[in-house]
Amino acid sequence: MTPVESWPATDGPDLRQRLEQRAEPVLLKGLLSHWPAVEAGRAAVLGICDYLARFDRGAEVIATKTRAAARGVMGYNDTLTDFAFVKARMRLPEFMANLAAYLPVDGAPAIAAQCAKVSEVIPGFLDENPLQALPGVVPNFWLGNALTVPVHHDHPYNLACVVAGRRRFTLFPPDQVGNLYIGPLEHTPSGAPISVVHPKAPDYERYPRYREALAAARAAEMAPGDALYIPPLWFHQVEALEKVNLLVNYWWPVVGLPGDAQLPAPVATLMQAIRVLNALPAAQRDAWAAMFEHYVVQRDLDPTAHIPEPWHGVLARRR
Secondary structure: OEEOOEEOOOOOOOHHHHHHOOOOOEEEOOOOOOOHHHHHHHHOOOHHHHHHHOOOOOOEEEEEEEOHHHOOEOOEOOOOOOEOEEEEEEEHHHHHHHHHHOOOOOOOOOEEEEEEEHHHHOOOHHHHOOOOOOOOOOOEEEEEOOOEEEEEOOOOEEEEEEEEOOEEEEEEOHHHHHHOOEOOOOOOOOOOOEEOOOOOOOOOOOOOOHHHHHHOOEEEEEOOOOEEEEOOOOEEEEEEOOOOEEEEEEEEOOOOOOOHHHOOOHHHHHHHHHHHHOOOOHHHHHHHHHHHHHHHHOOOOOOOOOOOHHHOHHHOOOO
């Protein structure tokens, strides 16, 4: 598996622009190693929990707990009839008490406080642990033990920052979508469609194309203080590797041109196209596929090459 390219870690105002110009992931080693939170996580097994407790204001988090058969993976059961985990709302101190109680237990369930807003649950954290590259972007945090989140993708730009513990990211280019066996687009664990292939024990007889996806995959091994940039629509699997892990991630939107706010989001356009075109006969779907390839993707031919520029209209490439 090819390692993700690494850059020298420098936090500053120009980092955001450099990342947005990237079409592939990049690993920023030690970008956040100076954060007090990273130092607290290194100091003791539960050091990060003691550190976070200083900022707690009583807000609830959504806690996830995997079922025994899930083998630490927050996905579907083997028959694809239900999720292999349960969720509950609780306050942060209660969740951290559960995390501490599982430390000495071999084979303990995988648990995590998922996608909690830093500004709502631990206000004040960013005052001590700022990121100059993304001013005004409010991050989320993910606290837990050895939990694996299956392959999925996000629509915005994503900077995933390991604060405590170690994480392994396995990333797949968007063109591998057909080899990843993505599950339902609507019946999802947390909003993002995920692969139905079990990441710890892939069934290659059932999902043979997954081998091709792995052949195209990139890997990032991350220590506390490291950050990983994930471009929009890049698929990624996330493995938390320690008994206590904290990740903080920053999502920020892909900004379009003036007037784009009046247009539907790309994912809404995709869903609408699926609903409309799936109702057509196969021959017509093939015909529309050719239209999308020519007019939308514009990969091989420029559909405006023979048209005077003032008449390009909606076909004009805007970037």
